[in-house]
Amino acid sequence: xxxxxxxxxxxxxxxxELYQAIIAAEQAGAGCILLLACAENDIDSQDYDxxxxxxxxxxxxxxxxxxxxxxxxxxxxxxxxxxxxxxxxHLFTDxxxxxxxxxxxxxQTIEEQLDCSQQNYLIFSDxxxxxxxxxxxxxxxxxxxxxxxxxxxxxxxxxxxxCIFTPRGMLADxxxxxxxxxxxxxxxxxxxxxxxxxxxVTSAEHHxxxxxxxxxxxxxxxxxxxxxxxxxxxxxxxxRIAQQFPLGILSESGQMIVRDPVKTNGxxxxxxxxxxxxxxxxxxxxKPKHLINDVxxxxxTLKSAMPLSEFDSLFIVDCVSRAIIMEDQFKQELxxxxxxxxxxxxxxxxxxxxxxANSLSGAFVLLNKSTVLGAF
Amino acid sequence: MNQALFIISLQHELSMLIGSQLDxxxxxxxxxxxxxxxxxxxxxxxxxxxxxKLFLPNWHATRKDLIYSMxxxxxxxxxxxxxxxxxxxDNILENHNRCEQAVISKxxxxxxxxxxxxxxxxxxxxxTQVQVRDELVHSxxxxxxxxxxxCYSCCIQQQLVAEMQAREQAEHKIKHQATHxxxxxxxxxEHISVLIQQIAxxxxxxxxxxxxIFTDLNNFKPINDTxxxxxxxxxxxxxxxxxHRLKNNKIHIARFGGDEFIIVVSDLAQSVAxxxxxxxxxxxxxxxxxxxxxRVQAKSYQIxxxxxxxxxxxxxxxxxxxxxxxxxxxxxxxxxKISAGIEYSPSMSEILATKAANVEIxxxxxxxxGFALFYQAQYHANKQLIGAxxxxxxxxxSNENSQASEIIGIxxxxxxxLQIGDWVLDAxxxxxxxxxxxGLPTYFDAISINISPKQLITDNFFEKIQLLLKKHKIQNHxxxxxxxxxxxxxxxxxxxxxxxxxxxxxxQTSIDDFGTGYxxxxxxxxxxxxxxxxxxxxxxxxxxxxxxxxxxxxxxALGNTLNMQVLAEGIEDEAxxxxxxxxxxxxxxxxxxxxxxxxxxxxxxxxxxx
Numbered sequence: 002x003x004x005x006x007x008x009x010x011x012x013x014x015x016x017x018e019l020y021q022a023i024i025a026a027e028q029a030g031a032g033c034i035l036l037l038a039c040a041e042n043d044i045d046s047q048d049y050d051x052x053x054x055x056x057x058x059x060x061x062x063x064x065x066x067x068x069x070x071x072x073x074x075x076x077x078x079x080x081x082x083x084x085x086x087x088x089x090x091h092l093f094t095d096x097x098x099x100x101x102x103x104x105x106x107x108x109q110t111i112e113e114q115l116d117c118s119q120q121n122y123l124i125f126s127d128x129x130x131x132x133x134x135x136x137x138x139x140x141x142x143x144x145x146x147x148x149x150x151x152x153x154x155x156x157x158x159x160x161x162x163x164c165i166f167t168p169r170g171m172l173a174d175x176x177x178x179x180x181x182x183x184x185x186x187x188x189x190x191x192x193x194x195x196x197x198x199x200x201x202v203t204s205a206e207h208h209x210x211x212x213x214x215x216x217x218x219x220x221x222x223x224x225x226x227x228x229x230x231x232x233x234x235x236x237x238x239x240x241r242i243a244q245q246f247p248l249g250i251l252s253e254s255g256q257m258i259v260r261d262p263v264k265t266n267g268x269x270x271x272x273x274x275x276x277x278x279x280x281x282x283x284x285x286x287x288k289p290k291h292l293i294n295d296v297x298x299x300x301x302t303l304k305s306a307m308p309l310s311e312f313d314s315l316f317i318v319d320c321v322s323r324a325i326i327m328e329d330q331f332k333q334e335l336x337x338x339x340x341x342x343x344x345x346x347x348x349x350x351x352x353x354x355x356x357x358a359n360s361l362s363g364a365f366v367l368l369n370k371s372t373v374l375g376a377f
Numbered sequence: 378m379n380q381a382l383f384i385i386s387l388q389h390e391l392s393m394l395i396g397s398q399l400d401x402x403x404x405x406x407x408x409x410x411x412x413x414x415x416x417x418x419x420x421x422x423x424x425x426x427x428x429x430k431l432f433l434p435n436w437h438a439t440r441k442d443l444i445y446s447m448x449x450x451x452x453x454x455x456x457x458x459x460x461x462x463x464x465x466x467d468n469i470l471e472n473h474n475r476c477e478q479a480v481i482s483k484x485x486x487x488x489x490x491x492x493x494x495x496x497x498x499x500x501x502x503x504x505t506q507v508q509v510r511d512e513l514v515h516s517x518x519x520x521x522x523x524x525x526x527x528c529y530s531c532c533i534q535q536q537l538v539a540e541m542q543a544r545e546q547a548e549h550k551i552k553h554q555a556t557h558x559x560x561x562x563x564x565x566x567e568h569i570s571v572l573i574q575q576i577a578x579x580x581x582x583x584x585x586x587x588x589x590i591f592t593d594l595n596n597f598k599p600i601n602d603t604x605x606x607x608x609x610x611x612x613x614x615x616x617x618x619x620x621h622r623l624k625n626n627k628i629h630i631a632r633f634g635g636d637e638f639i640i641v642v643s644d645l646a647q648s649v650a651x652x653x654x655x656x657x658x659x660x661x662x663x664x665x666x667x668x669x670x671x672r673v674q675a676k677s678y679q680i681x682x683x684x685x686x687x688x689x690x691x692x693x694x695x696x697x698x699x700x701x702x703x704x705x706x707x708x709x710x711x712x713x714k715i716s717a718g719i720e721y722s723p724s725m726s727e728i729l730a731t732k733a734a735n736v737e738i739x740x741x742x743x744x745x746x747g748f749a750l751f752y753q754a755q756y757h758a759n760k761q762l763i764g765a766x767x768x769x770x771x772x773x774x775s776n777e778n779s780q781a782s783e784i785i786g787i788x789x790x791x792x793x794x795l796q797i798g799d800w801v802l803d804a805x806x807x808x809x810x811x812x813x814x815x816g817l818p819t820y821f822d823a824i825s826i827n828i829s830p831k832q833l834i835t836d837n838f839f840e841k842i843q844l845l846l847k848k849h850k851i852q853n854h855x856x857x858x859x860x861x862x863x864x865x866x867x868x869x870x871x872x873x874x875x876x877x878x879x880x881x882x883x884x885q886t887s888i889d890d891f892g893t894g895y896x897x898x899x900x901x902x903x904x905x906x907x908x909x910x911x912x913x914x915x916x917x918x919x920x921x922x923x924x925x926x927x928x929x930x931x932x933x934a935l936g937n938t939l940n941m942q943v944l945a946e947g948i949e950d951e952a953x954x955x956x957x958x959x960x961x962x963x964x965x966x967x968x969x970x971x972x973x974x975x976x977x978x979x980x981x982x983x984x985x986x987x
Binding site (some may be wrong): 117118119120138141142143145146147199201251252253254256277278279280281360361363364 | 382383386387389390410413414415416417418419420447448449450451452453454505506507513
């Protein structure tokens with residue numbers, strides 16, 4: 002168990018209060034500090050830089066559209082969690098730079114920087130970084146089936162701004178890998194269900210799908226959604242409608258990995274996360290009840306695998322688009338997690354833009370519209 | 378229907394990967410990545426029998442196989458380092474090896490392992506938590522067959538590439554050996570000659586001057602002699618390493634042989650003056666390289682170089698000339714101890730040619746009895762002839778009765794001095810024998826012979842003297858060997874034992890040109906020397922020179938104190954004689970008394986008192 006020696010949260014974006022909390026955490030014997038901040042806070046990045054670089058112990062974390070404290074959603078403010086242990090932090094910067102993404106070089110960089118024998122990791126990444134998925138894939142290649150829970154930081158404006166807290170300051174286009182000294186137990190839920198026949202991705206490059214079933218990707222997707230809804234849809238409402246009908250990649254094990262189409266570019270559909278060529282994809286639908294049920298079921302699975310009372314922390318990484326789709330019902334999801342998990346000392350987390358977790362086979366995958374829980 | 382689509386798309390994707398490039402590592406990596414992603418594998422592995430001694434980057438080698446895994450680690454360790462994982466993989470491989478089936482599946486401690494045979498090259502292993510469905514396994518069989526064919530092609534290709542590379546390396550090595558010095562890895566003599574030729578040709582067309590710089594390490598031979606050739610070689614390697622720092626596309630460096638290096642600086646300038654100036658600047662850089670000592674095996678060696686150079690085509694029309702001329706200039710620099718380097722001038726060749734001719738004459742004289750010994754008598758203050766100094770003369774046609782200094786100068790630069798020295802010793806001992814037979818007066822002391830440093834430090838010098846004494850049956854004390862003071866000081870440790878040994882035989886020794894070598898009393902005291910000869914520089918005009926008088930007085934006092942005779946040489950007039958007598962000197966030699974004369978003249982004088 003990773004012992005928590007101090008915790009603090011606030012719904013105000015008050016910098017002096019935050020400073021006091023950090024000092025209190027240090028005085029409580031913090032080996033390192035997790036700092037989560039809301040994107041809505043009125044604090045300059047220079048002020049965060051000052052705070053991060055002047056601290057006596059390593060501070061890590063990120064800025065998110067929202068935070069969770071127990072079963073409460075915070076749209077403004079901070080969460081500070083101080084751990085007794087000193088975690089090993091490994092920072093990768095300029096992760097979208099093409100030179101960094103060179104296959105061989107990236108493997109070398111990871112193996113040089115990381116102690117690959119570690120088996121439990123927290124990952125904080127800039128959700129705007131285009132190289133993120135390549136890094137995730139290479140981390141898995143180098144680390145093997147270690148346990149991970151990761152969150153995409155940033156804001157819903159999708160601006161390229163610094164959003165990862167590191168001891169070097171607040172950074173953009175960065176990936177922070179935090180090695181935990183004790184076991185991490187995780188589970189992943191989404192609750193999305195296939196409502197269409199399968200389609201074959203016939204031409205894709207990373208986030209961009211050009212053709213499905215050898216036809217225009219947009220035309221195939223849009224006409225399928227029109228057919229499913231029985232309505233003629235206005236393409237100007239693409240973003241709103243696409244949020245209701247994401248696509249899912251079905252793996253051989255039956256696991257569905259959700260992919261959000263976020264915009265179009267002519268015939269091309271642009272997703273959050275890679276869509277490999279030759280993938281079998283389905284149009285998905287998520288009813289709030291199903292989404293919440295799946296979260297409950299997976300929380301129970303986590304609890305049955307290991308009594309959660311043995312952990313100090315339950316870290317929630319929940320996709321921001323679930324909160325958008327479920328609107329007021331999203332609170333029920335938080336209640337379900339909090340109440341089902343039971344006697345964990347500290348439940349906290351963030352609304353993320355893309356989640357990182359292990360697939361059923363152990364591989365690291367970038368998820369959309371999913372909920373990942375990590376107990377440590 | 379969905380499953381069929383999945384299988385077809387997977388087959389299609391894997392099939393497209395195989396053969397996309399002729400790079401086994403890359404294709405296997407991509408193949409395993411797709412397998413892992415698409416089939417939700419826990420891990421997958423390509424294992425190739427390492428019978429072909431392939432080199433595949435990022436693959437791990439086991440005792441008999443090469444293995445590439447996706448992901449690379451199992452429970453934090455590389456697969457090959459995990460005993461549990463390797464035991465399970467080995468187990469299924471052994472099972473598969475024992476049967477003929479294309480694919481087998483086995484429950485293991487890792488989960489389910491499914492092994493596909495890649496012909497006789499190796500295996501593809503899929504690691505899952507549940508059994509891979511039969512239809513998927515069957516759908517992969519044609520793919521694995523294609524993968525096996527691809528692996529085979531790659532192996533063959535890699536062997537061919539390896540053979541070609543080995544051949545290329547061998548050719549490169551031969552080419553390198555043909556052009557480079559094996560010890561220092563600098564260019565060798567042959568290759569630098571070719572380069573000089575090319576540079577000279579280029580210079581002809583573009584009108585620029587280049588420099589050929591010839592360098593030779595100073596005092597390297599003693600290092601080789603005393604510390605051994607292995608140490609000498611290490612120093613040469615270090616010298617080459619430092620010189621190599623100067624190398625660029627216009628500066629070529631070669632080891633010419635031994636401790637000689639050649640540096641060619643091409644396209645210096647069109648004007649000779651500018652090229653010359655640049656060369657001197659460059660030589661300064663070369664010397665700067667050796668400002669710090671070279672360290673070999675915890676010992677430091679301060680290396681310096683003698684450097685000569687020749688501008689070409691200005692001063693040399695052919696590469697051979699350029700090398701010869703720079704070599705001549707280097708010897709001039711060594712002789713004159715000029716560290717800034719010396720440029721070749723044609724007069725150097727003329728001097729060299731004269732020297733070469735003289736050497737030839739000396740050799741002829743040695744062969745044809747062309748030398749004669751003259752003797753300059755030595756007198757006591759009481760006018761008794763007490764000895765004589767043997768002086769060599771030759772009789773060659775162009776310069777009859779040439780002086781000893783000219784002969785010695787030529788001979789010293791060659792080893793001819795040893796042969797001449799032997800001849801002088803032999804001839805003088807013969808003359809002593811003749812004098813003894815004719816009855817020498819008791820006051821006659823000895824015949825003095827000048828000994829060169831090269832003679833004195835030869836290993837068998839003492840034995841040579843013993844043999845001569847025996848051969849001519851002379852009284853040992855009638856032989857006196859003169860050693861100049863400067864040579865004595867420079868080789869003190871080597872010479873002292875020889876003098877002591879000669880003393881034990883009764884052979885006398887004399888320190889010639891005494892007063893010029895800053896001799897200290899300490900060393901003089903420990904030497905069993907019989908005589909000090911006051912240098913002629915202090916004798917000339919001594920009656921008018923208080924400083925010379927003071928020095929002579931000091932030498933005389935020293936002789937008296939150490940019980941050594943003191944002889945003044947170079948007496949030319951009576952005033953000098955009177956002055957020296959007044960200072961307490963009793964033995965004399967010089968034109969005032971007698972000029973050097975043939976042996977018969979000496980013999981006549983010895984037997985008839987003046």
